[in-house]
Each structure stands twice: as structure tokens, then as C-alpha cells.
Amino acid sequence: MTDSRASRHDSRTEAIMKAALDVALEVGYARLSIEAVATRAGVGKHTVYRRWCSRGLLFLDAVLSLNTEGLSHPDTGDVVADLRETMTKAVKLLAHPPWGPLYRALIGEAQHDPEVAAALNRRFIEPQTADTLARLKAAKEQGEIAPDFDLDLAFDILSGPLYYRLLITQQPVTDDYIDSVLRAVFAGMSPRSRPVRRRS
Amino acid sequence: MTDSRASRHDSRTEAIMKAALDVALEVGYARLSIEAVATRAGVGKHTVYRRWCSRGLLFLDAVLSLNTEGLSHPDTGDVVADLRETMTKAVKLLAHPPWGPLYRALIGEAQHDPEVAAALNRRFIEPQTADTLARLKAAKEQGEIAPDFDLDLAFDILSGPLYYRLLITQQPVTDDYIDSVLRAVFAGMSPRSRPVRRRS
Numbered sequence: 001m002t003d004s005r006a007s008r009h010d011s012r013t014e015a016i017m018k019a020a021l022d023v024a025l026e027v028g029y030a031r032l033s034i035e036a037v038a039t040r041a042g043v044g045k046h047t048v049y050r051r052w053c054s055r056g057l058l059f060l061d062a063v064l065s066l067n068t069e070g071l072s073h074p075d076t077g078d079v080v081a082d083l084r085e086t087m088t089k090a091v092k093l094l095a096h097p098p099w100g101p102l103y104r105a106l107i108g109e110a111q112h113d114p115e116v117a118a119a120l121n122r123r124f125i126e127p128q129t130a131d132t133l134a135r136l137k138a139a140k141e142q143g144e145i146a147p148d149f150d151l152d153l154a155f156d157i158l159s160g161p162l163y164y165r166l167l168i169t170q171q172p173v174t175d176d177y178i179d180s181v182l183r184a185v186f187a188g189m190s191p192r193s194r195p196v197r198r199r200s
Numbered sequence: 201m202t203d204s205r206a207s208r209h210d211s212r213t214e215a216i217m218k219a220a221l222d223v224a225l226e227v228g229y230a231r232l233s234i235e236a237v238a239t240r241a242g243v244g245k246h247t248v249y250r251r252w253c254s255r256g257l258l259f260l261d262a263v264l265s266l267n268t269e270g271l272s273h274p275d276t277g278d279v280v281a282d283l284r285e286t287m288t289k290a291v292k293l294l295a296h297p298p299w300g301p302l303y304r305a306l307i308g309e310a311q312h313d314p315e316v317a318a319a320l321n322r323r324f325i326e327p328q329t330a331d332t333l334a335r336l337k338a339a340k341e342q343g344e345i346a347p348d349f350d351l352d353l354a355f356d357i358l359s360g361p362l363y364y365r366l367l368i369t370q371q372p373v374t375d376d377y378i379d380s381v382l383r384a385v386f387a388g389m390s391p392r393s394r395p396v397r398r399r400s
Contacts, residue, residue, distance in 0.1 A: 029312055107311060108308040111311075117370055120368075125369060143391060145390070146387065146392060149384065153380055153384050156360075156361040156364050156381070157357070157360070157361050159360075160357070160362075160364040161353070163367070164356050164364075165356065167363070168307065168310075168325055168363060181353065184350060185357065186389045187346065188386055188388020188390070189349050189386045189388075190386045190388070191343060191344075
């Protein structure tokens, strides 16, 4: 491809992704069709299908093209404060358009389309998990986390309740909620004075 | 309605719900249409629309008509064992057809349809939460849970990680995973010897 053709290709790709987000925000993902996206982007349907084989994968690319800078964890030496900062930022993104409704719609689509689910994990969830894990490893080395705590679970336990609110009860995830989750997860449910019963 | 008309009404309602589940399991919820359901049930489209105003609400009724007996918590005096038993049963249901793919599809639809989301909460999530809460309250009174632990959070923290696996990473939720979550949530992430830092 010559430079000018490559650049026209890129700008068309961007126009299609932007059109997909606009249409999803306006009429909802359930009514988003390749045809509506093509019309909005001013291209033919085949131009869309040449780039994406399903509306789910187009929508995934479009949502992940949105800016999510600043979602990596700082390291101030206080793991609870650092987790709180990142969780608060993530939740703020998700509380409002465009991210909020688009990300929920994307996870909705992932329930019906295994390709979308796999790509969402590979491109978004796994890097986030790795970043949290690195921060938690440092905290463990600094004695802020119990030496026998299974860090592979930590991301599920910290983000599970937030996803649960986002996707199931759909109650707002407030700063107070994040704070309560952190407090609860760090303190644990067991009374502090007695050992935790374990199944051997 | 006379008795025989009422009974014909009921049996048609059941036939339509069964058809909706069959079609969803065969071709996936994304391709489930009222037309396909009506054809499968041997009724006209209007017969379906007279009972349900959207395919989402029909699907919700159909999924919730499936048997979920035995998901209430026993009380053996050991809260971790009782939670483990109920979580294991729930996860077994969700690991296989018909519940697994159908429930995931239902939550997917709830991301696009606020009426489905609201009804799912009212009819399924809230009763489950209340049952867990009652079991945890008893455990707190028996000294198995720290007196200052916020029980309103407990359901989110216990089920959040399971939903996270089911809906996001889509990794299998094994008995070992349930056990690890229970251990982690009861023990907490903090080292046991030092007090948990709290924001006042």
C-alpha cells in the first residue's frame, strides 16, 4: 500500500469505529447494525466487513480504542491507598458515558460471542490483572499483605464486587463502596482474634 | 376465564417458555427471535406478544422457570462449610447446560435491557442475597464473623469473584476456586498480626 492509501485506510478505520460508538450510544448496542455503522461513517457495508467479520469484534475494537490512560497502579508504599486510587479512577470511567454504557454492552456481547470474550480478556483484562498483580507482589514483599495470601485471587476478589455492582445489581459504585470493599477484603470476615478454619 | 381456557393458557405459556429455552440453547440467544420461538411452540407470534412485550422478558421468565431448588443456605453451625455447600451447588448449576449458557445469556441481555436487569434483580438476585444475609447474621451472632464486618458487603464479596470468572475471564469455577475464595475472604489480605489501616 502506498502511504496515501495506508493513511486513507487508517482514517476510514477510525471513522468506522467512531461511527460504531456513536450509534451504540444513541440507539443502544442491541440495535447497532453494520448497516447503520456504514451509513454513519459514509462507507459501504463491504468496507466494514473487509475490516471486521462481526459487529461484536468491530465494537470491541471501537470500545478499546477509547482512552483509558492512568489505570495503572502507582506505588506510594501504601498499597491500600494505591488500590483505592486506581479503583476510583476505573469506577469514574465506568460511571459515565461513553465508557459506562459501552463497556457494559461489550461485556453483554461477550456473553453471546466467544471471540469477543477471548479478545476482551487478552487485550484488556489480562494486562490490567498483570499490573495489579505486580503492585500486590511489591506490597507482599513490603509486609503489607499476609505472606500466605494467594495473590492470583486478589484481582478477582478486589474487582469482583465492582463488576458485580456494575453488571448485576447495577447500583452505583461510589467512593464509599470502594472504601468498604478494600476495608473488608483486607480485614477479612473472620474475627481477628481466632485462627481461620482451613480445609486441609 | 373458564377453567379449561385458563389451563390452555397455562400450557401455552409453558410451551412458549420451553420453546424459548430450546431455541436459545440450539442457536444461541443472539439469534433467538420471537418468530422462531412461536414457530417452535406451534403458536402465532401474537400469542407470544400478548404474554411478553419483549424477547428479553420472555427469556427471563423462561430461565427463571428452571429449577433452582436447594440454593438456600443450610445452618450446620459452621458458616464456611455452609457457604461452601451453597456456592458449590450454584456453581455446578452454572457450569453446565441448561443453566450455564442460559444464565450468562440472560445477564448479557440485562446489559442492554433495563427492564430485564430490574426484573432479574427483583426476582432472583435479591431473594438469594437475603438468604445469604440471614445465614451470615446468624454466624455473626455466633462469633464466626468479626463483629465490625459489614454484612451488606458480604454477598458482593463472596459472589463477586464467582461472577467475575463466569462473565469476564470465563475460566471454570472449580471446587478449589470456591475454597480459595472462602479462605481469602475470611482471612483477609492483611497480615494477621497488624491492625488494618482505616480511613476515618
